[in-house]
Amino acid sequence: MIELSKAEFEVLDALWIDYPATASQIIDRLSDDKQWHEKTIKTLLGRLVKKGALTFEKDGRQYIYTPSIDRADYTLKESQSFVERFFSGRIAPLVSGFAKSQQLSEQDINDLKKVIDEWEKDHK
């Protein structure tokens, strides 16, 4: 699988918001949270292209970028590897840690219940 650094992921994440998009659109989106120099973002875009995480088409002197991987796929793979490394592949201990440290809201609990209901529906 394609391995992305944290910074690279953030840039790709800005593209996932809406694509295709130009570098300046991406820079624009990122400027809200991050205080990255435009050059930095260009560098990261270049590295993402090199890693095959996105493609581009020329439009005059600009590039129009499109992600070449799916966000859900990518985050699932990362989640699997994370849960494997930290919790031997079991997800409940992760959730349990959140619960114990007061990180779960009523909303989270309801969402989790919904996931469980779905699962049970599919496995009956």
Add this chain to the structure above:
Amino acid sequence: MIELSKAEFEVLDALWIDYPATASQIIDRLSDDKQWHEKTIKTLLGRLVKKGALTFEKDGRQYIYTPSIDRADYTLKESQSFVERFFSGRIAPLVSGFAKSQQLSEQDINDLKKVIDEWEKDHK
């Protein structure tokens, strides 16, 4: 918080299994899964000491290592940051991704239910 690389974490994880422990004990434990050179593990131990993730006492010519951070604390922090980056801090979408891709067993579902029950007990 202390930032550990993947390799560093694996070494610390081998120490968490049982401690205090000597370098050779740790090397021994790791040799099952990893094919790291002994020197590599020593280097990682040194970096872990430098980062303050573990301490040691001398016992003759050997060092006896002890973790200076708690595994549950560390994994919780990492989990929070992971969930924040990939799922805007919400845990349910992570679990949902696992469910949708057939990564959840009956056992996982039961464990999750237990976590939810606990949570509800504490919040009544």
Add this chain to the structure above:
DNA sequence: ACACATTGATTACAGATGTAATTATTAAAT
């Protein structure tokens, strides 16, 4: 047609990381 402004390409550079080899130290064996 030409200077300018914009965008992409190339280069930079320090610190982190993976993966050890080399060197120094010292307890243990002879």
Add this chain to the structure above:
DNA sequence: ATTTAATAATTACATCTGTAATCAATGTGT
């Protein structure tokens, strides 16, 4: 006491990462 073997300390080195600066190309305005 001296050699040896084990252990730790120091050094190595390529790649990745964060964070840009500089160079090159090219569309645009005058």
